Amino acid sequence: MVVIDPASATPPYEQLRVQFAGQIRDRSLAVGTRLPTIRRLAAELGLAVNTVARAYRELEEAGLIETRGRAGSFVTAGGQHALEQARRAAREYAAVVRGLGLDAAEAVRIVEAALDSPVTTP
Numbered sequence: 001m002v003v004i005d006p007a008s009a010t011p012p013y014e015q016l017r018v019q020f021a022g023q024i025r026d027r028s029l030a031v032g033t034r035l036p037t038i039r040r041l042a043a044e045l046g047l048a049v050n051t052v053a054r055a056y057r058e059l060e061e062a063g064l065i066e067t068r069g070r071a072g073s074f075v076t077a078g079g080q081h082a083l084e085q086a087r088r089a090a091r092e093y094a095a096v097v098r099g100l101g102l103d104a105a106e107a108v109r110i111v112e113a114a115l116d117s118p119v120t121t122p
Contacts, residue, residue: 002016002019002020002041002045003019004016004045004046004047009118010118011051011118012045012047012051013051013052013054013055013058014055016045016047016051016052016055017055017058017059020035020055020059020064020065021059021062021064024059024064024065024075025064029075030075031075031076031077032074032075033074033075034072034073034074035056035065035072035073035074035075037072037073038052038053038056038073056073060073063076064076093107093111094107097110
């Protein structure tokens with residue numbers, strides 16, 4: 001189940017993306033599960049079709065879902081790949097932080113600030 005908070009500072013597409021990504025990673029949405037169509041989910045959540053489409057596009061770019069044309073969008077096994085990619089990025093970040101002489105507490109504050117900042121797209 002996905003819930004969109006209209007009062008949140010987080011854009012609706014990001015709320016949707018984060019919730020689906022979490023459900024895929026914790027396997028409450030199993031590999032092979034067919035997601036609702038973009039139009040149906042938009043209608044159910046009271047969102048614009050483009051909002052849901054953006055969330056699906058970002059999930060697909062992350063390798064968490066795949067769209068099979070008219071057959072729809074399905075959960076892939078990419079959730080595990082995404083976790084490994086995040087772990088690799090964390091190891092690289094840790095190496096950079098050590099090289100800069102920053103302590104762990106400062107490194108964590110930097111990550112938290114980055115995670116709390118709005119997502120921007122080029």
